[in-house]
Structures are given as C-alpha cells and as structure tokens.
Amino acid sequence: MGKPANAWMGMQKKKWSLMVLALFSLSTAMVFFMRTAFDSCNANTSSSFEEGRDRASELVHSAGRAGSGGPSPLDFMKSKLVLLVSHELSLSGGPLLLMELAFLLRGVGAEVVWITNQKPEEADEVIYSLENKMLDRGVQVFPAKGQKAIDTALKADLVVLNTAVAGKWLDAVLKENVPRVLPKVLWWIHEMRGHYFKVEYVKHLPFVAGAMIDSHTTAEYWKNRTQERLGIKMPDTYVVHLGNSKELMEVAEDSVSRRVLREHVRESLGVRNEDLLFAIINSVSRGKGQDLFLRSFHESLQIIKEKKLQVPSMHAVVVGSDMSKQTKFETELRNFVIEKKIQDRVHFVNKTLTVAPYLAAIDVLVQNSQARGECFGRITIEAMAFQLPVLGTAAGGTMEIVVNGTTGLLHPVGKEGTTSLKNNIVKLATHVERRLTMGKKGYERVKERFLEPHMAQRIALVLREVLQKAKSRTNS
Numbered sequence: 331m332g333k334p335a336n337a338w339m340g341m342q343k344k345k346w347s348l349m350v351l352a353l354f355s356l357s358t359a360m361v362f363f364m365r366t367a368f369d370s371c372n373a374n375t376s377s378s379f380e381e382g383r384d385r386a387s388e389l390v391h392s393a394g395r396a397g398s399g400g401p402s403p404l405d406f407m408k409s410k411l412v413l414l415v416s417h418e419l420s421l422s423g424g425p426l427l428l429m430e431l432a433f434l435l436r437g438v439g440a441e442v443v444w445i446t447n448q449k450p451e452e453a454d455e456v457i458y459s460l461e462n463k464m465l466d467r468g469v470q471v472f473p474a475k476g477q478k479a480i481d482t483a484l485k486a487d488l489v490v491l492n493t494a495v496a497g498k499w500l501d502a503v504l505k506e507n508v509p510r511v512l513p514k515v516l517w518w519i520h521e522m523r524g525h526y527f528k529v530e531y532v533k534h535l536p537f538v539a540g541a542m543i544d545s546h547t548t549a550e551y552w553k554n555r556t557q558e559r560l561g562i563k564m565p566d567t568y569v570v571h572l573g574n575s576k577e578l579m580e581v582a583e584d585s586v587s588r589r590v591l592r593e594h595v596r597e598s599l600g601v602r603n604e605d606l607l608f609a610i611i612n613s614v615s616r617g618k619g620q621d622l623f624l625r626s627f628h629e630s631l632q633i634i635k636e637k638k639l640q641v642p643s644m645h646a647v648v649v650g651s652d653m654s655k656q657t658k659f660e661t662e663l664r665n666f667v668i669e670k671k672i673q674d675r676v677h678f679v680n681k682t683l684t685v686a687p688y689l690a691a692i693d694v695l696v697q698n699s700q701a702r703g704e705c706f707g708r709i710t711i712e713a714m715a716f717q718l719p720v721l722g723t724a725a726g727g728t729m730e731i732v733v734n735g736t737t738g739l740l741h742p743v744g745k746e747g748t749t750s751l752k753n754n755i756v757k758l759a760t761h762v763e764r765r766l767t768m769g770k771k772g773y774e775r776v777k778e779r780f781l782e783p784h785m786a787q788r789i790a791l792v793l794r795e796v797l798q799k800a801k802s803r804t805n806s
C-alpha cells in the first residue's frame with residue numbers, strides 16, 4: 331500500500347512545485363527585463379527575447395537537475411575537448427542556446443570550455459550568475475584573450491562560434507593561428523539581417539568545417555547574401571531546427587498546472603474563462619508586427635458585430651511590452667487601441683522571462699513577424715506544445731513549423747496580410763472544433779520533431795561530420 335501512496339504524493343509534490351515555479355516566474359519576471367544586446371533576427375531591436383526566455387527560466391531554476399540517463403545521440407563526444415565561443419553572455423536567445431549545447435555536451439562527458447568575446451567593463455549580475463551556472467555544471471570559463479584561449483583553440487577537437495558577430499574573435503585573438511583552427515570550426519548562425527553580412531565578421535566563413543543554421547529559409551538567405559554581397563561561398567551548411575526544453579514540456583503536459591496558470595493569468599488580465607484570448611508574444615517592435623495584428627484584431631471584432639456572429643467575447647494580449655525601449659512604436663499601438671475604443675479588449679504585458687503561464691492562458695498564438703520573418707521562432711513550437719493553433723506569417727522559420735490548414739493558418743506578411751489574418755481570426759473564433767483540432771495536431775507535430783532530444787539528434791549528426799572533416803583536414 332505504501333508504495334503507490336508515495337508515488338502519488340511524489341506526483342502531487344512535483345505538480346505543486348511546478349505550479350509554484352510557474353507562478354513565481356509570472357510575478358517576479360515582470361521586473362526582470364531582458365538584455366537586448368544580441369538580436370536573433372531583427373536588426374538592433376530586442377527581438378531575441380522570445381528565443382531566450384524559456385531557456386533562461388530553465389537555466390535559472392534548474393540548478394541541480396540530473397542528466398536524463400539512457401544513451402544520448404551525443405555519446406561519441408565523450409572526452410572530446412570542445413571550445414564554445416559566444417559573442418556575448420546575456421539572457422537572450424543566442425547565448426542561452428549555446429549554453430544548452432554546453433550542458434548537453436557535459437551530459438555525455440565532453441570537456442567544455444566557454445569563452446565570451448565581448449563583456450562589459452563593469453560587473454554584471456546576469457553574466458555572473460550565468461557563468462556560475464556553467465561552472466556548477468562543469469563547464470570551464472576562460473577569458474576571451476590570452477595564451478590560454480589560444481592553446482585551447484589549438485588543442486580542441488571542435489570549436490563552435492556562436493552567431494556571425496563572434497567571427498571578430500578569430501583574428502583578434504588567434505592572429506596567425508587562425509588557419510590552424512578554421513578546419514575544426516562549426517559556425518552556428520542565428521541572424522538574418524543585413525548588417526551581419528560584413529566582411530569583418532564573416533570573411534573566414536568559407537574556410538570553416540561547417541555552418542549550422544536554424545531554418546532552411548535562413549540558410550538559403552545566407553547562401554544568397556554571402557554570394558551576392560560579399561562574393562564568398564558558404565561552407566557545408568546544416569539546418570538544425572530547435573526543440574522545446576523538458577521544463578516547458580512538463581508544464582505543457584500537466585493539465586493541473588495548465589489550469590491553475592490559466593486561471594491566474596486570466597484573472598490578472600480581467601479575462602473570463604469562457605472568453606477567447608489571442609496573444610502575440612514577442613518584444614514589441616515593428617518587425618514583430620504587433621501593429622498589423624491589432625489592426626486585424628479590430629477588424630475581426632467589427633465583422634463579428636456586423637454579421638452578428640455567435641462567438642465568445644474576444645480579447646488580445648500583447649506580451650513583450652517595453653515602454654523604455656520602443657516608446658514611439660508602443661505609444662502608436664496604445665493610441666490605436668484608445669482611438670478604436672478597444673481598451674477593454676486589448677491587454678499589454680511587460681516583457682517576461684517566462685511565457686509558459688501565458689501559453690497556458692491563451693487560446694490562439696499569433697506569430698506576426700514581418701519581412702523575412704523569424705529565423706526560427708521558438709515561441710511557435712512552445713505554443714504548439716500547449717496545444718495552441720498558430721496564426722503565422724508565411725515567412726521564415728514559421729513556414730517550416732506551422733503546417734498551413736493543419737496546425738494553424740498562414741497569412742502573407744505586410745499590410746496585404748491583415749485581411750487574411752482578420753479572416754483567420756474570425757475562422758478560429760467561429761469554428762471551435764477546428765481550433766481545438768489544430769491545437770492537437772500542433773502538439774503531435776512538436777512531439778514528433780521539436781523536442782530537445784530531436785534537437786540533440788540533429789546536432790549530433792552535424793558534430794559527427796564536422797569532427798570527421800576536422801580530423802581529415804588537420805591530418806593532411
């Protein structure tokens with residue numbers, strides 16, 4: 331008798347701690363603003379936070395997490411020396427993704443050294459805590475410059491450069507040793523904006539062992555741009571789609587946590603349980619298309635009123651507000667809401683480290699990134715884990731994640747897209763069954779290909795090839 335009872339208690343305890351964690355994050359994350367130095371896709375905006383948040387909360391909260399046990403596709407990396415070079419260290423998408431790789435490699439017994447190329451002069455709390463997190467997990471943290479860095483690069487089996495900008499580190503530190511290191515460099519690229527195509531960053535790109543990029547669209551774009559703009563050729567390029575963390579999946583798959591979070595967030599927003607809640611979860615900036623979304627949302631309300639459609643009361647929440655950074659654009663958004671008299675329908679939420687509570691609370695995710703879209707757009711797979719349909723722009727990584735008509739609906743970027751988006755909002759509002767089915771299909775798709783083990787598997791294939799190539803090139 332004792333055993334099942336204990337197991338049950340254990341489960342309850344786990345659920346309880348999950349909820350506490352999530353609620354804790356919800357209330358404290360508000361004051362924890364994301365740093366914005368790195369941007370994953372959009373030029374000079376704080377766009378990377380949506381890639382980084384959940385990694386961040388995972389790193390912040392999962393101090394003593396044990397390895398998952400069982401064989402890993404990365405087992406062949408055991409006792410290999412890997413040098414990870416990060417352009418900077420902050421709670422944003424790029425560095426956190428590299429830290430995730432560092433922990434995966436540590437998990438299989440690789441020796442991992444971390445270098446941050448660009449650090450602020452003054453002490454930085456975030457850097458301090460992230461470096462400690464790495465040290466706790468057995469990652470060695472070295473200064474970016476100096477003999478120790480050079481020796482490690484020369485000795486390493488593999489060097490991973492993270493983001494295009496990290497290319498600056500090569501000449502600055504390795505100097506005449508650059509050619510000896512290039513054959514074992516894997517360059518992980520998450521950027522997709524023009525100013526990254528600078529010779530000073532990427533001139534060594536053709537000579538590295540490989541490039542790893544988050545989506546096919548972004549890889550294609552790099553191929554074109556490097557050739558057309560700089561006249562250089564990309565090395566062998568591997569596309570590696572990202573995956574959801576175990577922490578996120580645990581919350582997403584726990585119906586009790588989901589319900590508690592849903593009630594809590596809805597109450598805080600003044601949205602009833604039966605209301606229909608659409609969310610756009612990105613740093614507020616023009617590139618992320620909050621303006622066009624609000625326009626579509628407003629038009630959909632009008633249609634519903636005109637046609638007297640029977641739908642629940644509809645609300646929109648914009649998560650990612652930052653009045654200190656995007657003052658002009660955000661003022662524009664808020665004025666629009668006032669002008670159209672939809673203040674009681676539209677809610678703004680500050681940037682937060684944790685999106686899980688919002689994903690638990692909403693009914694539909696809108697991914698409205700403009701121009702070339704997202705490099706990948708981790709929020710999309712996170713939403714799908716919560717069984718949410720996605721209304722996304724037909725651009726960038728979104729097209730590789732969302733199956734149009736099955737796990738969501740795609741609309742064109744730009745002003746032309748607002749009509750489609752409006753129609754899609756109405757469609758999902760009026761077709762409850764369709765909406766729920768899309769959410770389920772999205773969840774199935776995540777389980778099939780967008781989990782951390784899937785990502786590890788994809789990375790393993792790349793590392794294996796790069797290691798082989800490095801060996802043959804340095805021997806010859």
Ligand SMILES: *[C@@H]1O[C@H](CO)[C@@H](O)[C@H](O)[C@H]1NC(C)=O
Nearest residue numbers: 372373374375523524525526
């Ligand atoms: C973005 O920043 C780069 C330099 O970091 C600058 O050259 C460029 O003009 C900026 N672009 C925008 C749109 O502000």
Ligand SMILES: *[C@@H]1O[C@H](CO)[C@@H](O)[C@H](O)[C@H]1NC(C)=O
Nearest residue numbers: 547548549550551552553554
């Ligand atoms: C790259 O160039 C090819 C051929 O010139 C074109 O078909 C393709 O659409 C381009 N891709 C991107 C992402 O610009």
Ligand SMILES: *[C@@H]1O[C@H](CO)[C@@H](O)[C@H](O)[C@H]1NC(C)=O
Nearest residue numbers: 360361651652653654655680
């Ligand atoms: C949101 O951020 C603004 C500053 O941009 C701040 O004044 C406000 O208090 C924050 N709201 C909450 C609920 O934390």
Ligand SMILES: *[C@@H]1O[C@H](CO)[C@@H](O)[C@H](O)[C@H]1NC(C)=O
Nearest residue numbers: 723724734735739740741742
């Ligand atoms: C998505 O599917 C709808 C029909 O379900 C179609 O009208 C639309 O053109 C499709 N969009 C894309 C980008 O494939």
